[in-house]
Amino acid sequence: MSHKHYLDWMQLALDDALPAAQRQELTAHLGECPACSAAWDGLQRADRLLAQAPLAAPRPGFTGRFNARLRQRRSQPQAVWGALALGLGAVGAAALVLPAGVGLLWTLAQLAGQPATATALFNSASAASQVMLALLNALYVTARGVGELALVSPLAWALTLSALGATALWVYVLRRLSLQGLRL
Ligand SMILES: [Zn+2]
Structure with missing residues (x-):
């Protein structure tokens, strides 16, 4: 018969x-059926274990901590966007400075470098080294000119400083974010 x-x-x-009648029948069967007896032992043991194991109750304050962590998780993307916006601001400020600097360089290079560069370029006998020398000379003159101009140009300083400040702020925010456990 089936067990x-x-x-x-x-x-x-x-x-x-x-029910008591079936309970008696079960007890009688367990006395004569090793398989069911073994199963009964196992079931009782499992039942005792389940009864003894304390229901994994969350520690006090768990819900509060969980919610706090959840809020932190949710606020992090906003912080990331803030950092990105700040970074874009820094890049934008640098972009303001760069054209001014490049434009200045270009103008000065044309003024200072053209004669030497043109001479080198149009001299068919001249080697690449001469072109290089002319270019280096032009660069030197240009750099000196830019340096002198930057010293007397408040706008260039203001732009450079604002770009540096925005970049520093960006780095600071990124560091604070990574300190909070956010890997970027
Ligand atoms: Zn049995």
Whole structure:
């Protein structure tokens, strides 16, 4: 005969839901059936373990900590966007400075470098080294000119300083974000 219904009875017995008559029948069967007896032992052991194991109750304050962490997680993307916006601002400020600097360089290079460069370029006998020398000379003159101009141009200083400040602020925010455990 099938022992399946005895297993069902065992579950009911563990839940104290097995009628007395069937409980007696089960006990009698367990005395003569090693398989069901072993199953009964195992079920009882598992039941005891489950009863003894404390329900994994969250520690006090768990919900609060969890919610706080969740809020932090949610606020981090906004912080990232803020950092990105700040970075774009720094790049924008640098972009303001760069054209001014490049334009200045270009003008000065044309003024200072053209004669030497043109001479070198148009001299068919001249080697690449001469072109290089002319270019270096032009660069030197240009750099000196830019330096002198920057010293007397408040706008160039203001732009450079604002770009540096925005960049520093950006780096600061990024560092604070990474300190909070955000890897960028
Ligand atoms: Zn059996």
